[in-house]
Amino acid sequence: MDTMAALKARSAQLVDLHHIMALMQWDQEVGMPRRAAAGRAGQFATLSGLLHRQETDPKLGELLARAGEQPELSGVEQALVRVLRRSYNRNTKLPEAFVTEFAQLTSEAQACWVEARQRSDFALFRPLLEKLVVMSRRQADYFGYADHPYDALLDIYEEGLTTAATEQMFARLKEPLIARVHKWQGRTPGLRFAEPFAGADQERFAARLLAAMGFDFDRGSLARSIHPFSTTLGHHDRRVTNRYSPHGLDFVFGALHEGGHALYEQGISDELAHSHLDDGVSLGIHESQSRLWENIIGRSRPFWERFFPELQTFFPAQFAGVDFESFIQGINRVEPGLIRVDSDEVCYNLHVLIRFELEKALLEGALAVADLPVAWNEKYDEYLGVKVGSDEVGVLQDIHWSHGSFGYFPTYTIGNLAAAQIWAQYKKVDSDYEQTIGTGDFFKIRQWLTEQLYRHGSVYPPTELLEKVTGQPLDSKYFLEYLDDKISGIAG
Amino acid sequence: MDTMAALKARSAQLVDLHHIMALMQWDQEVGMPRRAAAGRAGQFATLSGLLHRQETDPKLGELLARAGEQPELSGVEQALVRVLRRSYNRNTKLPEAFVTEFAQLTSEAQACWVEARQRSDFALFRPLLEKLVVMSRRQADYFGYADHPYDALLDIYEEGLTTAATEQMFARLKEPLIARVHKWQGRTPGLRFAEPFAGADQERFAARLLAAMGFDFDRGSLARSIHPFSTTLGHHDRRVTNRYSPHGLDFVFGALHEGGHALYEQGISDELAHSHLDDGVSLGIHESQSRLWENIIGRSRPFWERFFPELQTFFPAQFAGVDFESFIQGINRVEPGLIRVDSDEVCYNLHVLIRFELEKALLEGALAVADLPVAWNEKYDEYLGVKVGSDEVGVLQDIHWSHGSFGYFPTYTIGNLAAAQIWAQYKKVDSDYEQTIGTGDFFKIRQWLTEQLYRHGSVYPPTELLEKVTGQPLDSKYFLEYLDDKISGIAG
Structure with missing residues (x-):
């Protein structure tokens, strides 16, 4: 088993560098x-270069070739070989x-984006974005693809995902979602708070919710x-940020969302520590957990039956005159808006659809970066019926x-759909799920998710x-059923 | 000049890794x-290993050998070659x-030390400290030395420093300092505050002082x-911490001390950025700047004539009943104690002497780690006349x-002596130095220090x-004169 020991050691070293x-x-x-910022960009370039040399070391390729000849690999070892091969082939x-x-470019671009967004000035970001598109197309060419250059990029984040499959997914969602937006739009009032929130109090309440979810601050x-x-900085170092x-x-909802991601990562088995398997498997599965905690649990009635009194106690002035029913209506209000991360659950996937269509067009060369803000604004008008007033709340928001x-x-969107599908499965093993949520103790839910999903990395x-978890491939019906169940009861 | 370009590129890459x-x-x-902690230790081990391979790359040795043949190197280029050679030879x-x-050992040891100190339990730290002593002696053997293994380690932090020179330095300080401790000990009252300080307010005042010194928060x-x-994380990233x-x-005084270190680093010329020259030259010179700002400026009468009213305004309850004179006496009080970092300026170098003698004995094998707490406590009794009650405030404090x-x-101690010597030089160019300090605007002082010292990296x-700055080698007379001038006026 020398080959496997060598592969495990290489995996550990590469994972160390990724965590750094x-x-x-x-x-x-x-x-x-x-x-x-500029100095950090240089540091990224230096370490990326070193990492890339390690990740493309021909000796790693030889070890992976020899691993195929090993007769008695455990399931976990086979998985490690598979994941390392995927990574090696890509690199x-x-x-x-x-x-x-x-x-170097992305590090500079990120600092530039922060400034451009603050000034709401797309022109400031445009030259770097043009370079990013050019380099992403080169990246797709390097990776190779069967049908569409975008396939090569989709596969980075979601193994096996294609442009065609994504188009099909959205084709089944687009009209049903637009119909539901029209049906529910503005049917319940928004929330208004008598006073602004203080950051320090918000941070304390966010930490309180993370602790309740079971986020381990150690x-x-x-x-x-x-x-x-x-983000993950080590097997025992899974951090979240909030604003x-x-x-x-x-x-x-930021805390619940990022907390969901972190719970998934914190739930990965110790057996997989310090290896390529010690990671959420894909962004779609990852997002299913952030959205499950943020929306399915975190915008549910029983969750707030438990936590609304605490929220009122933390923020008595802000919640003066906000009763429980209007709170539940407010946090589930359907109302098209400009900002994806502020979007309600019904509109959300239309925000994603817009980005998907624009990215595809940019990569095909059908859309020039210079024309991106106009295209962005047109689609927001067409799908969501909203006018984009400035780049900060438009094309620069993400x-x-x-x-x-x-x-x-x-x-x-894969995450939203998968979250509803996984939750439908949980409800089969816990028919008292509303009562479970209402206790404010999420051990039972976390245990099931960990056993079924998290621990597998x-x-x-x-x-x-x-x-494996739900018994079937991704199916959008669970998400639409979940929306109909919840929103009908609230926005009738 | 291909050789120099290659050396500069290598220097930049190595500096990047050090900053990471x-x-x-x-x-x-x-x-x-x-x-x-354990995961981070592994990450340190991985990156140290990669860095070491870069720093010992025979191609770097070849470039350094060839650099000697370059006829037209600038002064800065010659310095870079010299510093790289020193580093390459060591590595x-x-x-x-x-x-x-x-x-790996030091990363584990640091986490262990934090816990041992919290529990005040030397036994918890002892096994790792034993390993650290053994490895430090091996390190000295690898480096080589003429007279004493300790020479090899002293030279790491202060180029050219030897055990003999250090013994000589302390020989000229030990009796004069002990005599002054006896003379001034307890002659002025300590400070007592009516209420404890809140951390958030302390942090705001510390930031205020850093800004006044000219620390650039950008x-x-x-x-x-x-x-x-x-610490330095990049040419434009010089961070301080405080407690x-x-x-x-x-x-x-923590803020003034660390701020002094950071001012030195922030003052290094942009011309030296992203190279081995972009660094304070030695720990002694570095410490001269932290002590200059902390003690010579930061415990002076004119400094507090400017800032005491602000301190009172920040902490009205704490400073109720503390007048200016008792404040000046309190912050310059001579009183032997257990903790080096809390020590007055007169006792401070005796704390250092104790550590010097113990380290030397540990490295010689004359003292076993198991006997270290007893030896520590005995020396504190002998030199400073204080009894060590627990490891937390004794051998585990640093x-x-x-x-x-x-x-x-x-x-x-080199830093304390050099600070007084450099300040004596400054006083020659600014006879109104007390008035300069009293304005609370340190531009003039910082400009002189930057021009004379900081910019040279x-x-x-x-x-x-x-x-170059003071016209003579290190001489302890300036430090003793400085103490006599200040403390006699206060503790007369």
Whole structure:
């Protein structure tokens, strides 16, 4: 078993370097001084280059070739070989100079995006975005694809996902969702708070909710950033960030969302620690957990029957005159808006559809970056009936493109659909699920999710894992049923 | 000039990796989750190993050999070659396995030290400290030395420093200092505050002082850690940490001290950015700047004539009943105590002497780690006349040994002596120096220090730099004169 021991050691070392990069990224978004951006970009370039050399080491390729001849691999070992092969094949297709250049570009682009967004000035970001599109197309060419260059990028985030499959998924959602938006739009009132929220109190309440969910603060932390995210810096180091606007409840749902991601990661078996399997298997499966905790549990009536009194106690002035029913209606209000992350559950996948269509067009060359803001604004008008007033709340709202992450957005919709499908399965084993949520103790739910899903890390490919948990491939009917069940009762 | 271009590129890449390690260290002490320690240790080991391979690359040795043949190197280029040679020679003497093992050990030891100190239990730390001593002696053997194994370690932190020179330095200080302790001990009352200090207010005041000193928050940050430190994560990323005990003014002098280190680093010329010269030249010179700002400026009468009213305004309840004179007496009180970092300026170098003698004995094998607490306590009794009640305030008080940093402590005394010597030089160009301090605007002082000292980074070796600034080698008379001038006026 020398081959397997060598592969495991290589996996551990590569994972270490990835976690170090994750720390650099976390720090960049959480606490790095303003003028350090260019220097950090150089550091990313240096470490990416070293990592790339390790990840493309021909000796790793030889070990992977020899692993196929090993007769008695355990299931976990077979999975490690499979995941390492996928990674090795991908990495050997990118020249080192490309990887270094791309890392430098994305680090600069992210700092530039922050500034462009603050100034609501797309023109500031445009030159870097143009480079990012060009490099992403080169990336797709390096990876190779059967039908569409976008296929090569989708597959990065969701193993096996294609442009055709994504088009089909949205084809089944687009009209039903637009119909439901029209049906429910503005049927319940929005929430109004008598006073703004103080950041320190929001942070304390966010930490309270994370603790209630079962987030282990000995194995993670909560920090502040412009755009909330969760990240893994080690098997026992799964961090979330959140943001604290004085207006509204973003801080609550941000915490539940990122907390869902982190619970998934914290639930991965210790057996998989320090290897490529110690990771959520795909962005779609990951998002299914953030959305399950944020929306299915976190916007449910029994959840707030338990936590609304605490929320009122934390924020007595803000909640003066907000009763429970109007709170439940408010947090489930269907109302088309400009911002994806603020979107209700019905409109959300239409935001994703817009990004999918635009990315596809950019990569095909059918749309020029210079024309992107206009195209963005037209689609928002057409699908959601809203007018985009400025780039800050339009085309500059998301961090993803500054990371060079084209092909990422569709996984949000996969996550929404998978969350509803997995939850439908949970309800079969816990018919008192509403009472379970109402206790405010999520041990039972977390235990089931951990047993079924979390502990497996990346052992099973995402489609196989979903079938293992729910008995069938991804099916949008559960999501539409879930919406109809909940929203009909609220927006009647 | 291909050789120099290649050396500069290598220097930039190595500096990047060092700065990434500094980020990992910063995060470990500032925000890392408790259970992440072992994983982080593995990450340090992985990156140290990669870095070591880069730093010992025979091609770097060839480039350095060829650099000697280049006829037209600028002064800065010659300095870079000199510093790279020193680093290459040191690094090629350590086998990679040793470096990896040492990095793993120090990372574990640091987490262990935190716990041992919290529990005040030396026995918990002892096994790792024993390993650290053994590995430090192996390190000295690898480096080689003429007279004493300790020489090899002293030279790491202060180029050219020897055991004999350190013994001589202390021989000229020991009796004069003990005599002054006896003379001034307890002559002025200590400070008593009516109420404890709140951490958030302390942090705001610390940030206020850093801003007044001229610390650039766009190129650095202030965070919290158990033991205050300053660190460099990039040319435009020089960070300080501080701690906030509810009792006393540690937070003020911690901020001034770490701020002094950071000002030095922020003052390094942009011309030296992203190279081995972009660094304070030695720990002794570094400490001269932290002590200059903390003590010479920061405990002076004119400094507090400017800032005492602000301090009172920040902390009205705490300072009720504390007048200006008793404040000045309190912050300059001579009173032997247990804790080095809380020590007055007169006793301080006796704390350092104790550590120097113990380290030397440990490395010689004359003292066993098991006997260290007893030896520590005996010396504290002998030199300072104080009884050590527990390991937490005794042998476990300093982080340095957990980092494997033997030979570091003497640089504190070098710093104290150099600070007084450099300040004596400043007074020659600014006879109104008290008035300058009293304005609370330190531009003039910072400009002189930057011009004379800070901007040069590591271009000149430390002894050469000190002579360049002050016209003579290190001389303890300036420090003793400074003490006599100040303390006689206060404790008369």
